[in-house]
Amino acid sequence: MKQIGVGLLGFGTVGAGVADGLLRNQKTMAERLGVEVVLKRIADLDVTTDRGISIDQKLLTTDAQSIIQDKDIQVVVELIGGTGIAKTLVLAALNAGKSVVTANKKLLAEYGAEIFSVAAKNGVDIYFGASVGGGIPIVRVLREGLAGNEIQSIHGILNGTCNYILTRMENEGLPFDAVLADAQRAGYAEANPGLDIDGFDTAHKAIILASLAYGFHVPMDAVLVEGIRNLNSMDVQFAAGFGYRIKLLAVIKREGNQVEVRVSPTLVPMTHMLASVSHVFNAAMVRGDLSGDTLYYGRGAGREPTASTVIGDIGDVARNLLSGQPRYGRGVSIANEGKFSMRVASEITSKYYIRLMVLDKAGSLGLMTTILGRHGVSILAATQQEHPESSKMGHVPVVMLTHDAKASEIDCALKEIFDADVVSELPVRLRMI
Amino acid sequence: MKQIGVGLLGFGTVGAGVADGLLRNQKTMAERLGVEVVLKRIADLDVTTDRGISIDQKLLTTDAQSIIQDKDIQVVVELIGGTGIAKTLVLAALNAGKSVVTANKKLLAEYGAEIFSVAAKNGVDIYFGASVGGGIPIVRVLREGLAGNEIQSIHGILNGTCNYILTRMENEGLPFDAVLADAQRAGYAEANPGLDIDGFDTAHKAIILASLAYGFHVPMDAVLVEGIRNLNSMDVQFAAGFGYRIKLLAVIKREGNQVEVRVSPTLVPMTHMLASVSHVFNAAMVRGDLSGDTLYYGRGAGREPTASTVIGDIGDVARNLLSGQPRYGRGVSIANEGKFSMRVASEITSKYYIRLMVLDKAGSLGLMTTILGRHGVSILAATQQEHPESSKMGHVPVVMLTHDAKASEIDCALKEIFDADVVSELPVRLRMI
Numbered sequence: 061m062k063q064i065g066v067g068l069l070g071f072g073t074v075g076a077g078v079a080d081g082l083l084r085n086q087k088t089m090a091e092r093l094g095v096e097v098v099l100k101r102i103a104d105l106d107v108t109t110d111r112g113i114s115i116d117q118k119l120l121t122t123d124a125q126s127i128i129q130d131k132d133i134q135v136v137v138e139l140i141g142g143t144g145i146a147k148t149l150v151l152a153a154l155n156a157g158k159s160v161v162t163a164n165k166k167l168l169a170e171y172g173a174e175i176f177s178v179a180a181k182n183g184v185d186i187y188f189g190a191s192v193g194g195g196i197p198i199v200r201v202l203r204e205g206l207a208g209n210e211i212q213s214i215h216g217i218l219n220g221t222c223n224y225i226l227t228r229m230e231n232e233g234l235p236f237d238a239v240l241a242d243a244q245r246a247g248y249a250e251a252n253p254g255l256d257i258d259g260f261d262t263a264h265k266a267i268i269l270a271s272l273a274y275g276f277h278v279p280m281d282a283v284l285v286e287g288i289r290n291l292n293s294m295d296v297q298f299a300a301g302f303g304y305r306i307k308l309l310a311v312i313k314r315e316g317n318q319v320e321v322r323v324s325p326t327l328v329p330m331t332h333m334l335a336s337v338s339h340v341f342n343a344a345m346v347r348g349d350l351s352g353d354t355l356y357y358g359r360g361a362g363r364e365p366t367a368s369t370v371i372g373d374i375g376d377v378a379r380n381l382l383s384g385q386p387r388y389g390r391g392v393s394i395a396n397e398g399k400f401s402m403r404v405a406s407e408i409t410s411k412y413y414i415r416l417m418v419l420d421k422a423g424s425l426g427l428m429t430t431i432l433g434r435h436g437v438s439i440l441a442a443t444q445q446e447h448p449e450s451s452k453m454g455h456v457p458v459v460m461l462t463h464d465a466k467a468s469e470i471d472c473a474l475k476e477i478f479d480a481d482v483v484s485e486l487p488v489r490l491r492m493i
Numbered sequence: 494m495k496q497i498g499v500g501l502l503g504f505g506t507v508g509a510g511v512a513d514g515l516l517r518n519q520k521t522m523a524e525r526l527g528v529e530v531v532l533k534r535i536a537d538l539d540v541t542t543d544r545g546i547s548i549d550q551k552l553l554t555t556d557a558q559s560i561i562q563d564k565d566i567q568v569v570v571e572l573i574g575g576t577g578i579a580k581t582l583v584l585a586a587l588n589a590g591k592s593v594v595t596a597n598k599k600l601l602a603e604y605g606a607e608i609f610s611v612a613a614k615n616g617v618d619i620y621f622g623a624s625v626g627g628g629i630p631i632v633r634v635l636r637e638g639l640a641g642n643e644i645q646s647i648h649g650i651l652n653g654t655c656n657y658i659l660t661r662m663e664n665e666g667l668p669f670d671a672v673l674a675d676a677q678r679a680g681y682a683e684a685n686p687g688l689d690i691d692g693f694d695t696a697h698k699a700i701i702l703a704s705l706a707y708g709f710h711v712p713m714d715a716v717l718v719e720g721i722r723n724l725n726s727m728d729v730q731f732a733a734g735f736g737y738r739i740k741l742l743a744v745i746k747r748e749g750n751q752v753e754v755r756v757s758p759t760l761v762p763m764t765h766m767l768a769s770v771s772h773v774f775n776a777a778m779v780r781g782d783l784s785g786d787t788l789y790y791g792r793g794a795g796r797e798p799t800a801s802t803v804i805g806d807i808g809d810v811a812r813n814l815l816s817g818q819p820r821y822g823r824g825v826s827i828a829n830e831g832k833f834s835m836r837v838a839s840e841i842t843s844k845y846y847i848r849l850m851v852l853d854k855a856g857s858l859g860l861m862t863t864i865l866g867r868h869g870v871s872i873l874a875a876t877q878q879e880h881p882e883s884s885k886m887g888h889v890p891v892v893m894l895t896h897d898a899k900a901s902e903i904d905c906a907l908k909e910i911f912d913a914d915v916v917s918e919l920p921v922r923l924r925m926i
Contacts, residue, residue, distance in 0.1 A: 208804030371641030
């Protein structure tokens with residue numbers, strides 16, 4: 061049976077998981093693939109720490125270049141992360157004629173156009189299934205399973221840390237800061253949590269999904285990104301009262317030749333499948349013109365789930381090499397470059413949840429609805445909420461759900477309301493699915 | 494650009510959807526696949542009925558053999574259904590060196606072993622993504638995405654008709670017969686609904702998933718099949734009271750070298766993702782050793798979703814042909830023939846929901862728990878339920894939830910309870926997830 065040699069760059073948590081999985085499932089993979097996938101070498105700066113798996117010490121090296129130059133290695137797996145040395149090594153591997161498997165979402169979100177074109181130039185594969193959704197085969201599904209569809213929209217819960225925090229805020233009625241601190245103690249959130257809670261990790265993944273769905277590289281600065289750092293637990297509870305859960309959603313939509321990519325805390329009806337996705341789980345709902353709504357759910361991170369997807373990618377690349385033909389990675393994500401334009405943030409339309417802390421004086425409510433109406437925002441439902449601390453402070457929370465409105469309309473209306481001195485603090489507005 | 498010729502056998506609902514999709518998305522597919530997929534001919538006994546799509550009449554023929562013998566056709570798509578002429582034509586196409594794409598679950602469930610071996614002998618592909626889950630790429634995911642995993646279990650809601658009936662029974666408190674009649678009027682259930690409501694359609698799909706997961710052909714007579722025809726709406730309501738929904742589940746599990754495949758109405762906790770799958774939607778939860786739990790959700794039937802998956806399969810076969818190498822279909826589902834044994838129905842273990850209509854006489858409850866205990870069945874929770882009609886009839890419904898028990902233990906215990914004259918009717922037992 062033919063052999064395909066694999067070299068790992070990075071022997072951290074996921075790297076050790078991939079090495080372990082490749083060694084344990086070697087026989088099963090050979091049966092399923094018709095080709096033997098052999099782990100040849102692993103490079104890391106630290107080759108002495110015990111990774112909790114039994115591995116031949118001779119496989120380990122501190123010299124990443126020796127893997128890239130190794131004639132017996134056809135597939136280089138990059139699990140270092142970031143956009144520094146990882147970028148240098150990925151480009152070097154592609155230029156050395158190796159196919160590359162990576163889980164590096166930041167690298168692809170920021171330098172995808174360059175990396176895809178270098179892969180195409182060298183006629184090799186680049187696979188990146190684990191860059192979005194960990195153990196969920198969402199990248200594969202977009203690339204292959206739904207290839208006969210026009211993708212109309214993708215709604216994703218793509219960051220486990222945020223979803224864990226939001227689930228606990230809702231279930232336990234706790235404020236954001238308390239849950240974040242707890243999540244950091246439990247290892248569900250980083251000491252420096254900005255990449256997660258400010259929405260950038262979700263945005264990186266959204267860029268990759270949008271690129272797959274529409275075939276062009278979405279620039280990071282064309283993505284609207286709002287995180288959950290300032291989410292008030294009062295809004296989580298009010299939303300629940302209306303039958304909604306708040307999720308940090310990535311929304312990718314196409315209308316004609318315009319594509320919209322945004323990340324924001326969003327109200328999702330409790331009956332929606334995405335509302336059932338709790339704690340660290342991730343999911344993506346994809347609407348195709350033929351398939352209708354489909355949803356993919358699973359663990360979005362962690363050693364084994366991520367390793368599972370990386371190994372699936374290695375298997376694909378091995379089969380492509382066996383057939384002498386790299387195929388999917390090459391150009392797939394940049395074939396439509398120039399065909400689409402990005403919708404600007406102010407033009408993005410959605411339903412809104414608005415909370416106003418209305419001062420207890422005559423005519424406040426009437427004035428506000430007049431202002432909203434003048435800006436073209438029409439109200440679907442409105443209630444005056446009870447809140448223990450509010451009445452003491454001389455204001456009362458009023459929550460409104462709107463029909464579809466443009467971001468610019470909502471923001472102008474809310475600014476005018478704030479300037480009219482009928483509310484005691486800045487209005488809160490959250491998008492609805 | 495190279496061309497791949499496609500011939501359709503069957504121009505019914507799905508056939509028309511596939512033809513339409515191939516014609517509409519031809520350009521997109523060529524971009525994504527690097528090969529032009531051209532619809533060459535369509536065979537059906539009826540070539541005059543208007544299928545609601547605009548198609549060149551010259552493509553139509555009543556002669557299926559002319560497609561199988563056509564040198565310009567490399568891929569034959571079978572959408573006739575059943576195990577009569579469809580089987581003959583699929584075997585003829587494989588033997589003529591054509592790759593085959595089919596959505597025919599009954600054919601594969603009953604004759605999969607033969608069909609896979611004929612495909613392997615001829616070195617051609619057989620793809621069957623639309624045979625399970627319609628627009629949900631569950632077959633693809635098992636074949637490729639989770640290829641690096643040992644599959645531990647699959648829990649599936651695989652029949653839209655049953656799920657529609659169960660959803661309405663729960664939401665509206667209606668009896669089975671009333672909802673079935675309504676579903677028949679609305680076109681969600683066949684005039685002869687046995688294949689759906691008695692669980693056989695689900696069993697066919699479970700066999701295909703089990704074959705993919707474990708690499709051997711599961712014989713139909715080794716599958717435990719219980720339908721929903723006798724499901725009492727009282728049990729739907731009592732289950733809801735305990736926080737469960739009743740779903741017709743296919744359960745596929747492996748323990749060591751034993752595989753269990755069963756279909757039965759099953760209690761699912763409301764917090765479980767599968768409990769949120771309502772109406773005609775389908776879903777499958779797959780547990781892999783590395784991936785953990787992943788779930789796939791979407792429309793399990795219908796023209797466009799099914800066509801979407803068929804077209805995805807055609808794309809895969811086209812790419813395989815382009816690379817000169819059919820790969821996945823060949824032998825995949827029979828590679829482990831002889832390695833596993835099937836668990837017999839009486840040995841299948843699960844938690845149980847039991848309802849007993851207990852006669853209002855002293856000692857009844859004590860006697861029943863004694864009998865259950867003697868058969869090794871231990872009780873997790875028990876309540877005496879209120880039910881308007883029961884008290885009039887001199888009995889009262891008692892519902893018990895058990896810990897894990899073997900089917901044989903439960904059934905012996907319930908028989909003994911019935912024989913002891915402490916209940917007024919046959920006990921009801923339903924499995925729990």
